[in-house]
Amino acid sequence: MSIRNILVGAMATTMSVAMSVPAMAQTEITWWHAMGGQLGETVNEIAEKFNASQSDYKITPIYKGTYEETMTAGIAAFRAGEQPNVIQIFDAGAATIIGAKGAVIPAQQLMSENGVPFDINDYISGVRYFYADKAGEMIGMPFNSSTPIMYYNEDALKKAGVTPPKTWEEFQSVTAPKLKDAGYVPLSQSHLPWIFTENFYSRHNLEFASLDNGYDSGTPIMMMNEDPIKGHFTAVKEWLDNGMFAWYGTGWADNQKPFNEGQVAMWLGSSGSFGGVKKAATFPFDATYLPYWESLTKEPYQTFIGGAALFAMSGKPADENKAVAEFFRFLTSPEIQYFWHRETGYVPITTAAYELAKKEGYYKDTPQAEVGIKQLTERAGDWTRGYRLGFYVQIRDVMNREYGKILSGEKNVDEAFTTIEIESNKLLERFSKSMGN
Amino acid sequence: MIKSQFKSPLFPYLLLLPQLSIVVIFFYWPAAEAIRSSFYLEDPFGFSSTFVGLDNFRDMVSRSDYVATAEFTIIFSVIVTFFSLAIALLLAVTADRVLRGASTYKTLLMWVYAIAPPVAALIGIMMFDTLVGPIAGFFQALGWNYQLGTNRFDTAFAMIVISIWKQVPVNFIFFLSGLQGIPKSVQEAAAIDCASSTRRFWTITFPLLAPTGFFLLIINITYSLFDTFGIIDVVLKGEPGNNPVTLVYKVFLDGFRGNDLGGSSAQSVILMILVLILTVFQFRLIERRVHYN
Structure with missing residues (x-):
């Protein structure tokens, strides 16, 4: 490139830069x-x-x-x-x-x-x-x-002759056995802490952590070693053992994929997953509300x-x-x-x-x-506003780890929830100290 | 020989300055900062910092997963180091004997060296995937219900195999050049004295390879402790869950994912001490027994 070309090029650049600067x-x-x-x-x-x-x-x-x-x-x-x-x-x-x-x-x-x-x-x-x-x-x-909602494969439900379950009682006594007989894995979900923990508490209006779910100042304590959540995970483990539920690890996509491919009949995901499912699914699908336990609440509350x-x-x-x-x-x-x-x-x-x-x-x-x-926008309760908990990424990691141990059979439900309770409260205490409290 | 003499006694230090400043800025300063912050509890944004003494260390060992992580790290490092050295040595000895097509054979063995750890792990995930992976399918056909990502042992298995696979070519190159450095005359003399090639290998070749082997031992321990980070990260797909991790990965998880700087620093300090002990141990105890030419 000759010097002249370089000069011309440099001038052109300068001019275009000068021109692209707006008046204001x-x-x-x-x-x-x-x-x-x-x-x-x-x-x-x-x-x-x-x-x-x-x-x-x-x-x-x-x-x-x-x-x-x-x-x-x-x-x-x-x-x-x-x-x-x-x-x-x-x-x-x-x-x-x-x-x-x-x-x-x-x-x-x-x-x-x-x-x-x-x-x-x-x-x-x-x-x-x-x-x-x-x-x-x-x-x-x-x-x-x-917010977490339930997607379902319409073909699968039609084949099994069932409607999407409103409650977990209905799921385990009617929906899941029939779907299983029809040759499907009845259920999977993509985020155990979010769907089966946080929103479990919100859906049943249960106190998740002390101090107004952590919104008040101070060091909150999590209500993790409690019968309702332990009962839920005992049921989930039973479903897993009976082929009524499948768990493909902690990753979001790993659990969504089998639903997209038509092996899993119902999948709990995010309302924001709609676009993705629509693109990937080759079967007619629909979505409905997150099921709840009728034994815990007659009518469900709003989710987080x-x-x-x-x-x-x-x-x-x-x-x-x-x-x-x-x-x-x-x-x-x-x-x-x-x-x-x-x-x-x-x-x-x-x-x-x-x-x-x-x-x-x-x-x-x-x-x-x-x-x-x-x-x-369903009815609100005392504990449905949300939660404000520090080091929560780590607390979710503790949950995921312990839930993994429950589902893979390394620990029983009681042991796992005792660990979650101890370690998450320790993390909350550390967080509170780190904030200078 | 002319002895060159600097005019000012400070001049040599001036020449050393660039090197020294790099060492200080990139090694000593961060290390000192890590030690300092291991005694503090700090909010992620750095607004408040409280001196907590040894609390971070106490909290660290009281968490159930820290001990499990330390145990896994030891098992992982021993297995990865042993098998990547053993397999590479076996391949190098075999390759050394090959006469026809030797360079093609060697090139094929070194090939994997060019693959970056995360890419190696991506290939690994495809092979070990529970639903579509051919290796997982093979295990499942044999009756082992292999589940990557949900079963702790199965995930550890995949991490170890990928880490070994990635490291074998490096060791292979070094062992091969080490083998080729052994004088032909020594090997021929040995061949006259002893007919068993296995015995010749253990009495002649192996001791002469010791300097290479010792060097590789250090390299491989470091590799399995620290450089497998990328492999572990990709195998975990961003969610540790109930999967095993190494100590280095845990430092990252707590510090960068969990934003607990104090706790993460305490763990790095433990790692620093571990590395220090390892280094001293290796150079003091083992090197004495290795015969360099």
């Missing part, structure tokens, strides 16, 4: 998230829509890996003073980021300080207070909210949300915070919520968005998409 300075903000694959593309689309909707702000989404990886990256970045403006933190990490006083600006405060109208009553009741503090101020903006929320990290200049507030305004608008709901299967977080989806006739064509939100 744009405020740029970054958004770290954990949405891979198809979900990640939808996140990018939302960002593009926001950038196209106005010219003052520009948001850049960056994929940081799994939920755990995203949180770790965010913490490391915060400690180095390089934190993003917005970070997506999952349910199990909520206590860590909310407990760290000064790491985030509460979403509610951020919006009202920047002139964005906010009313917590606009949000769906099951979603409203999960990421809020004790007083009910919303700290994290719920983003991808889902799972998924993640967006947090505005502190230590950023005011104009960038203003941009984040504007982005939250955009994100919670009914149109964007409906778009997100339709593309991903996550529930819409505001009543207005839910009404819009109804008005557009979305649930007429795809009634499965409404199961999650209906379940989240």
